[in-house]
Amino acid sequence: MTTVWSGAALAEAIEAFAPGSVESSAGTDVWLKPESISDVCGGLKTRAEFKFDLLSSLTAVDYIDHFEVVYHLTSLPMNASAVLKSRVGLGRTDASIPSVVPVWRGADYQEREVWDLMGIRFDGHPNHKRIMLWEGFPGHPLRKDYVTYDQSIVGPSDEQELVESTDSDGGGE
Amino acid sequence: MAIKTQPVTVNLGPQHPSTHGVFRMRVMFDGEEIVDVEPIFGYLHRGSEKLAEERTYTQIVTLTDRMDYVSSMLNNHAYILAVEKLARIEPSPRGVWLRMIASELQRVASHLVATGFLIQDLGALGTPLIYAMRERENILDLFEMICGARITNSYLRPGGVFMDAPAEFWPALDRGLDDIVRTIDELEAYLSGNEIIFSRTKGTAVLSPELLINASITGPMLRASGVDWDLRHRAPYDYYDRVNFERILHTASDNYARYWVRVQEMRESVKIIKQCIEQIEPGPVRPSFDDVPRLIRPPEGDAYVAIEGSKGELGFYLVSDGGISPYRMHVRASSLINLTLLRDMLIGGQFGDLFVTFGSVDLNMGEVDR
Amino acid sequence: MGQAFLDNSLWRNVYCFLAGDSSSCASRDYSAGLLPAGMEWLAFAIAAIIIIGLFVNGVLGGVIVLIWGERRLFGRFQSRTGPNRWGPWGTLTSVADAAKTMFKEDVVPADADKILFNLAPILIAAPALLVFSVIPFGIGTYVADLNVGVLFIMAITSLTTLSVLTAAWSSANRIAILSALRSVALLISYEIPMALAVVGVIMLAGSMSLGDIIVAQGIPFILVQPLGFFVFFMAAMAEMARAPFDLTEAESELAAGYLNDYASMKFGLFFLAEFMAEISTSAIITTLFLSGWRGFEPIPSHFWFGAKLIAVLFVIIWFRMTLPRLRIDQVLKFAWKGLFELTMINIIVTAILIAIWPEPTVRHLWYMAAVNWPVAILSIWLVTKLLGTPAYDRTQPDSNAPEYPVGSEEIPASSAYVVETSAQEGGD
Numbered sequence: 001m002t003t004v005w006s007g008a009a010l011a012e013a014i015e016a017f018a019p020g021s022v023e024s025s026a027g028t029d030v031w032l033k034p035e036s037i038s039d040v041c042g043g044l045k046t047r048a049e050f051k052f053d054l055l056s057s058l059t060a061v062d063y064i065d066h067f068e069v070v071y072h073l074t075s076l077p078m079n080a081s082a083v084l085k086s087r088v089g090l091g092r093t094d095a096s097i098p099s100v101v102p103v104w105r106g107a108d109y110q111e112r113e114v115w116d117l118m119g120i121r122f123d124g125h126p127n128h129k130r131i132m133l134w135e136g137f138p139g140h141p142l143r144k145d146y147v148t149y150d151q152s153i154v155g156p157s158d159e160q161e162l163v164e165s166t167d168s169d170g171g172g173e
Numbered sequence: 174m175a176i177k178t179q180p181v182t183v184n185l186g187p188q189h190p191s192t193h194g195v196f197r198m199r200v201m202f203d204g205e206e207i208v209d210v211e212p213i214f215g216y217l218h219r220g221s222e223k224l225a226e227e228r229t230y231t232q233i234v235t236l237t238d239r240m241d242y243v244s245s246m247l248n249n250h251a252y253i254l255a256v257e258k259l260a261r262i263e264p265s266p267r268g269v270w271l272r273m274i275a276s277e278l279q280r281v282a283s284h285l286v287a288t289g290f291l292i293q294d295l296g297a298l299g300t301p302l303i304y305a306m307r308e309r310e311n312i313l314d315l316f317e318m319i320c321g322a323r324i325t326n327s328y329l330r331p332g333g334v335f336m337d338a339p340a341e342f343w344p345a346l347d348r349g350l351d352d353i354v355r356t357i358d359e360l361e362a363y364l365s366g367n368e369i370i371f372s373r374t375k376g377t378a379v380l381s382p383e384l385l386i387n388a389s390i391t392g393p394m395l396r397a398s399g400v401d402w403d404l405r406h407r408a409p410y411d412y413y414d415r416v417n418f419e420r421i422l423h424t425a426s427d428n429y430a431r432y433w434v435r436v437q438e439m440r441e442s443v444k445i446i447k448q449c450i451e452q453i454e455p456g457p458v459r460p461s462f463d464d465v466p467r468l469i470r471p472p473e474g475d476a477y478v479a480i481e482g483s484k485g486e487l488g489f490y491l492v493s494d495g496g497i498s499p500y501r502m503h504v505r506a507s508s509l510i511n512l513t514l515l516r517d518m519l520i521g522g523q524f525g526d527l528f529v530t531f532g533s534v535d536l537n538m539g540e541v542d543r
Numbered sequence: 544m545g546q547a548f549l550d551n552s553l554w555r556n557v558y559c560f561l562a563g564d565s566s567s568c569a570s571r572d573y574s575a576g577l578l579p580a581g582m583e584w585l586a587f588a589i590a591a592i593i594i595i596g597l598f599v600n601g602v603l604g605g606v607i608v609l610i611w612g613e614r615r616l617f618g619r620f621q622s623r624t625g626p627n628r629w630g631p632w633g634t635l636t637s638v639a640d641a642a643k644t645m646f647k648e649d650v651v652p653a654d655a656d657k658i659l660f661n662l663a664p665i666l667i668a669a670p671a672l673l674v675f676s677v678i679p680f681g682i683g684t685y686v687a688d689l690n691v692g693v694l695f696i697m698a699i700t701s702l703t704t705l706s707v708l709t710a711a712w713s714s715a716n717r718i719a720i721l722s723a724l725r726s727v728a729l730l731i732s733y734e735i736p737m738a739l740a741v742v743g744v745i746m747l748a749g750s751m752s753l754g755d756i757i758v759a760q761g762i763p764f765i766l767v768q769p770l771g772f773f774v775f776f777m778a779a780m781a782e783m784a785r786a787p788f789d790l791t792e793a794e795s796e797l798a799a800g801y802l803n804d805y806a807s808m809k810f811g812l813f814f815l816a817e818f819m820a821e822i823s824t825s826a827i828i829t830t831l832f833l834s835g836w837r838g839f840e841p842i843p844s845h846f847w848f849g850a851k852l853i854a855v856l857f858v859i860i861w862f863r864m865t866l867p868r869l870r871i872d873q874v875l876k877f878a879w880k881g882l883f884e885l886t887m888i889n890i891i892v893t894a895i896l897i898a899i900w901p902e903p904t905v906r907h908l909w910y911m912a913a914v915n916w917p918v919a920i921l922s923i924w925l926v927t928k929l930l931g932t933p934a935y936d937r938t939q940p941d942s943n944a945p946e947y948p949v950g951s952e953e954i955p956a957s958s959a960y961v962v963e964t965s966a967q968e969g970g971d
Binding site: 181182183189190191202204205292293294295296297298299300303304307367368369370371372373375399401422423424425430433523524525526527528 | 617620621622623717718720721724725786787789790793794795796798863864865866867868869870871872873931932935937938939940
């Protein structure tokens with residue numbers, strides 16, 4: 001049975017090797033400061049007491065006044081799991097967080113997906129492009145302020161622009 | 174003697190016979206050798222996660238069917254477990270056994286599709302695929318008996334399943350399991366010792382276990398590299414701790430190992446189903462509507478549950494704000510994440526192996542793009 | 544008119560019927576020809592046109608039947624019915640398909656080289672038909688009995704690749720180019736073992752004429768030349784790009800390869816040529832190794848030829864239905880490292896046997912078969928050993944020292960921090 005780190009214990013353990021990186025903790029969750037995320041993740045992956053070598057899931061939630069990036073980590077040798085969270089883009093401005101791709105390559109497509117659908121920028125991502133939608137798609141659909149029907153319907157004036165953007169990107173220049 | 178050559182970029186897909194749907198790759202070839210690959214996704218993106226925010230928890234079951242449409246039951250299963258964790262629902266035992274049976278049947282069906290299409294990608298003109306599909310058809314018939322649907326089952330509900338299996342289901346299931354074993358034997362006799370299949374798949378697209386884990390790749394791909402990681406065993410959900418099964422491992426971590434692990438896992442699934450049939454007892458298949466109302470309002474909070482899907486760790490992350498529909502639903506799509514190492518697998522390989530490697534990942538575009 | 548034509552009963556009968564030249568038609572009396580004397584040249588031309596029409600339409604009809612038969616067989620191999628709607632047992636399905644193909648829109652890509660693009664289908668269909676001109680379908684039933692018939696077949700079948708390359712180049716499609724390059728590689732590699740495999744047959748028969756080769760087959764040469772047959776069969780499969788060597792069309796890789804941009808009847812011609820190649824290959828194998836039209840007496844020679852042809856076709860379709868495709872490097876390796884050696888062994892052994900029995904009678908052929916079969920089995924086994932893929936050294940992880948440290952059932956030291964032991968039951 002997988003053991004789940006409690007938030008308090010994990011926060012304490014993280015503070016031990018990366019002081020000042022934890023914002024708060026509750027339940028099984030630990031909230032980290034966005035700027036310290038790559039250091040903490042690097043430590044969690046390599047340090048012998050954690051060995052979180054598998055990034056299960058990376059996603060983001062739009063809480064209107066801020067975004068929350070959620071990391072679900074799994075340790076295969078320890079058979080343990082942990083949840084990291086980080087609040088970014090307070091006041092919906094400039095939502096960005098360091099990328100964890102240098103730590104876990106599994107974050108590659110997941111971070112691109114979060115950028116594409118939620119609009120959180122991952123600094124240092126080696127291939128920071130949209131993944132599901134095409135370059136030039138208006139807005140980020142999973143945001144709560146994305147108006148589903150108005151923005152997705154292409155008006156006559158947008159059509160040319162869309163065609164151009166599709167042509168020029170072709171999925172990715 | 175060096176001939177002056179120039180790499181050529183070829184666009185493969187989204188309309189291509191073996192891209193398993195609408196996958197697109199921009200591949201740079203130097204002769205037959207692959208120099209660079211750029212995967213391009215999104216041709217089947219339907220915004221399931223956004224749609225889920227406007228539906229009730231029970232309605233979302235139908236959305237999960239359409240994500241990985243060859244393993245709907247497993248999607249249902251992962252989603253329902255997430256809802257149960259979020260809303261703190263205690264499932265009915267008979268419902269749990271039934272959904273375990275359904276999930277394992279679906280795993281067999283999904284692996285049959287994966288195996289059949291892998292051989293199809295190897296260039297066999299349909300015969301092995303049709304043998305595999307014929308057996309899958311029997312499993313779909315069983316699904317039709319228990320829930321009336323074949324592909325988009327929507328069989329599971331928070332707390333169990335929506336309907337008990339009819340009396341004629343059990344003898345049909347016994348017959349079906351025997352048929353499955355017979356078909357796997359037939360497939361193995363035909364395929365596993367075949368020199369062409371062996372020479373084509375052995376030693377191609379080898380990945381180290383460390384790299385696989387670092388890239389979050391799970392499921393048969395990880396087990397084919399010798400890592401003993403099966404969530405049914407490591408983090409047993411439902412009653413998987415009450416059944417015994419072997420974890421299938423292979424150390425080669427090449428295309429053949431992935432194929433072989435899938436074929437053997439089908440046998441293990443049959444074993445699990447037989448144990449489920451022995452242990453299932455009469456009773457309600459789901460809690461009464463007093464305990465679990467039709468409109469579930471989970472308390473505020475979030476829940477992440479992962480199960481061992483047919484393609485890897487299939488997780489659902491649900492955030493509730495106390496309302497009747499989730500505030501946010503995220504799917505940890507194993508098909509998408511298993512493609513992370515696509516470039517590593519393909520670059521330096523041969524064009525002939527491109528789609529074989531692609532097929533050995535066993536991806537489903539419905540799940541990749543969602 | 545050369546003597547060769549006069550041996551040809553088909554030709555002779557038509558010609559004599561028109562010209563009334565009973566001197567060359569001793570078997571029947573055509574003394575009163577249709578055409579007046581001095582018009583032999585016209586009789587010659589008309590007879591030629593009739594024979595050509597007969598053969599071309601016969602081959603095309605054969606293709607229609609073959610497509611139907613192949614699809615029915617596919618159905619049986621795949622435990623399904625196959626085409627069964629249009630006509631009795633679906634016999635008219637390929638007729639309907641042909642009609643559909645003809646009425647489709649003919650699309651030419653904008654970037655295509657128009658002249659070559661239109662030339663390629665003709666280039667592929669013409670040689671496929673030409674091959675049939677030297678094949679004896681029965682006693683006296685052939686268009687021409689060339690004394691270099693085998694050489695002619697080798698030369699003509701190579702032209703297919705030229706047209707594939709033309710088609711691919713002219714359609715300005717990169718996938719098509721990849722397909723054409725594979726086709727050329729296949730041709731260069733397999734032409735050599737194919738030609739060398741026939742050398743044994745030619746040595747035994749002492750002639751390159753297909754008619755003489757059939758006459759020389761006191762027993763079918765498949766018994767005397769098992770190695771030659773094996774190599775020729777494999778090389779022929781590769782030459783006409785059938786599974787497991789269907790690399791040029793490779794549906795799962797190249798979509799349709801060089802055919803990608805062809806539509807309508809141009810595609811139809813390629814399709815036709817492909818099936819004509821299948822029939823002609825079977826006919827050549829029947830002639831060279833299965834003693835052609837020879838058989839028991841009361842049953843006519845044409846029947847024997849047809850039965851053997853269908854048997855070979857069945858085997859080809861069986862292969863196609865069963866085996867996955869090889870990779871290009873493996874295919875080429877098979878040609879150069881496998882088949883080439885086998886042909887060399889075959890030629891040496893056959894040469895020694897011919898030195899012992901210079902004028903082989905049926906009894907001598909049996910002796911040769913007795914020597915050749917062990918040689919064939921041994922050498923094929925050796926090549927299989929050399930080229931086969933070795934099995935894995937190890938498939939299961941070492942439980943004592945796993946590659947990746949997974950499997951510790953005990954909770955490690957850090958469990959002091961753990962407050963909860965459930966992944967899904969409790970919630971927080």
